[in-house]
Amino acid sequence: MIAIVGVGLIGASFALAVRKAGYSGRIVGVSSPAAIQAGIERGAIDEDLPLAQAAARADLVYLAQPIERILATIEEIDQYVRPGTLITDAGSTKRAIVERATQYIRRGRFVGGHPMAGKESRGAESADADLFRGRPYVLTSADAEIEAWIAKIGARIVRMDAEEHDRRVAAVSHLPQLLSTTLALMLDDSAAVAGPAALDMTRLALSSYDIWRDILATNRTQIDGALARYIEKLQTIRAELPDLHEDFARALKAAQRLRESS
Amino acid sequence: MIAIVGVGLIGASFALAVRKAGYSGRIVGVSSPAAIQAGIERGAIDEDLPLAQAAARADLVYLAQPIERILATIEEIDQYVRPGTLITDAGSTKRAIVERATQYIRRGRFVGGHPMAGKESRGAESADADLFRGRPYVLTSADAEIEAWIAKIGARIVRMDAEEHDRRVAAVSHLPQLLSTTLALMLDDSAAVAGPAALDMTRLALSSYDIWRDILATNRTQIDGALARYIEKLQTIRAELPDLHEDFARALKAAQRLRESS
Numbered sequence: 001m002i003a004i005v006g007v008g009l010i011g012a013s014f015a016l017a018v019r020k021a022g023y024s025g026r027i028v029g030v031s032s033p034a035a036i037q038a039g040i041e042r043g044a045i046d047e048d049l050p051l052a053q054a055a056a057r058a059d060l061v062y063l064a065q066p067i068e069r070i071l072a073t074i075e076e077i078d079q080y081v082r083p084g085t086l087i088t089d090a091g092s093t094k095r096a097i098v099e100r101a102t103q104y105i106r107r108g109r110f111v112g113g114h115p116m117a118g119k120e121s122r123g124a125e126s127a128d129a130d131l132f133r134g135r136p137y138v139l140t141s142a143d144a145e146i147e148a149w150i151a152k153i154g155a156r157i158v159r160m161d162a163e164e165h166d167r168r169v170a171a172v173s174h175l176p177q178l179l180s181t182t183l184a185l186m187l188d189d190s191a192a193v194a195g196p197a198a199l200d201m202t203r204l205a206l207s208s209y210d211i212w213r214d215i216l217a218t219n220r221t222q223i224d225g226a227l228a229r230y231i232e233k234l235q236t237i238r239a240e241l242p243d244l245h246e247d248f249a250r251a252l253k254a255a256q257r258l259r260e261s262s
Numbered sequence: 263m264i265a266i267v268g269v270g271l272i273g274a275s276f277a278l279a280v281r282k283a284g285y286s287g288r289i290v291g292v293s294s295p296a297a298i299q300a301g302i303e304r305g306a307i308d309e310d311l312p313l314a315q316a317a318a319r320a321d322l323v324y325l326a327q328p329i330e331r332i333l334a335t336i337e338e339i340d341q342y343v344r345p346g347t348l349i350t351d352a353g354s355t356k357r358a359i360v361e362r363a364t365q366y367i368r369r370g371r372f373v374g375g376h377p378m379a380g381k382e383s384r385g386a387e388s389a390d391a392d393l394f395r396g397r398p399y400v401l402t403s404a405d406a407e408i409e410a411w412i413a414k415i416g417a418r419i420v421r422m423d424a425e426e427h428d429r430r431v432a433a434v435s436h437l438p439q440l441l442s443t444t445l446a447l448m449l450d451d452s453a454a455v456a457g458p459a460a461l462d463m464t465r466l467a468l469s470s471y472d473i474w475r476d477i478l479a480t481n482r483t484q485i486d487g488a489l490a491r492y493i494e495k496l497q498t499i500r501a502e503l504p505d506l507h508e509d510f511a512r513a514l515k516a517a518q519r520l521r522e523s524s
Contacts, residue, residue, distance in 0.1 A: 116457045136455055158454055165455075172449055172456045176463040179441055181506070182495050184513035187434055187520060192420055193398055193427075194434045194520045195378045197466055201438040204459055205517040209510040216504035227500045231493055233444050238489045242478035244443070248471040251446035255467040258449060258456045 003058035007031035011064030012044035012127030017153035038124035055080035063089035067214035094162035096218040112140035170222035180204035265320035269293035273326030274306035274389035279415035300386035317342035325351035329476035356424035358480040374402035432484035442466035
């Protein structure tokens with residue numbers, strides 16, 4: 001049996017993906033009544049159970065809640081699981097979660113995870129069995145069982161410890177968000193002449209703060225570091241004006257490489 | 263007769279747009295043989311002429327070359343035109359061009375222009391009669407004749423002096439480009455975990471330097487100022503970490519307003 005704790009886009013997509021890969025056991029959800037209903041309607045979960053009962057019967061516990069809720073679940077869940085039960089999560093920062101698990105998970109076996117996948121629409125209604133296919137999926141430690149699951153759903157396993165993960169996502173994900181937010185704040189009075197570049201670079205500023213509250217709170221140090229490095233690079237660009245020929249050439253190649261590998 | 267000097271995407275689109283709006287006079291091109299051929303094949307221009315002859319017969323001269331070429335044409339063209347001939351340009355910075363025109367255009371009548379429109383593909387092959395429709399079109403001085411042309415092609419006239427224009431586009435167009443270029447330079451080693459945010463924010467970094475060389479050279483001061491203001495805002499965001507609730511809310515509204523007006 002698999003227990004999906006937090007039946008949103010990621011949790012329900014994981015359930016659909018393992019089903020599609022041939023898993024024939026039961027999949028239960030631990031979530032709000034609305035999320036459970038959406039998950040059942042989408043065909044992602046079979047039924048709902050309270051956390052204690054779901055954890056007691058599960059072979060795999062998949063924590064797909066918001067980060068702060070994952071942290072709280074980790075403090076509670078170990079007492080319920082059978083010894084050796086695999087517990088993993090899909091939170092988008094890893095150090096705080098892995099530290100919490102090291103402290104609280106004794107009977108279970110915890111491996112931190114982060115699927116680098118998503119879409120604009122949220123909730124189990126938008127769940128997609130192919131959401132993880134071909135996408136990077138970070139795992140914070142080696143474990144044959146979780147690696148087999150992740151391989152089954154078609155994701156590309158990337159092994160990385162929690163600290164390294166948080167440093168990297170601070171640069172590739174959290175920094176771009178804050179650059180976009182800051183640009184939108186600055187362009188507030190420039191609407192009359194805004195062209196496609198401004199729209200492109202402020203798209204992320206449309207993101208809801210819901211998700212970002214926990215990310216900022218649990219990855220503050222690395223985000224601060226990424227902002228500092230970015231500001232330093234921007235000062236270099238400023239100093240080099242107006243001849244940025246070399247920078248544009250290197251940036252073009254870097255942007256192409258990002259596209260080839262993703 | 264209309265003379266299009268520089269038969270690329272913008273020049274050829276302007277020609278197609280005035281044709282569609284009912285202009286039945288001749289449209290001649292002054293450009294490289296390859297551009298002339300593409301412009302004729304696309305139905306944008308009727309024939310080519312050397313600059314001196316095209317300028318001597320034109321009622322409207324439309325300069326749609328790269329900025330440095332526009333600056334050079336402005337130095338040469340005034341001797342050819344009949345007194346009072348309307349000369350305008352489509353360069354994406356305005357102070358250097360308007361200053362050059364003030365110095366050199368005596369017989370003709372110069373009005374600086376900047377259509378805030380474009381597409382990824384370049385050249386007369388990609389020309390589109392509706393390229394300017396609904397888009398802002400900056401004019402640097404009041405002139406009933408050019409305003410009538412711009413209204414005809416369906417663009418939204420925005421009156422703004424050259425200094426104000428360059429300050430604004432430094433923020434809405436040149437700054438976003440440099441933010442994207444700088445991010446691509448920084449993410450060069452992060453390909454393994456790059457997600458949609460990184461791809462979104464490095465799309466502009468794929469731009470060719472061809473266009474940017476002249477923009478950076480002719481708007482250096484305003485771009486430096488925009489970078490300085492942005493860095494200051496980013497330092498504020500850094501200092502406020504991790505609680506960016508207010509900033510995200512204001513940025514969301516600003517990003518929505520940018521979309522409503524463009």
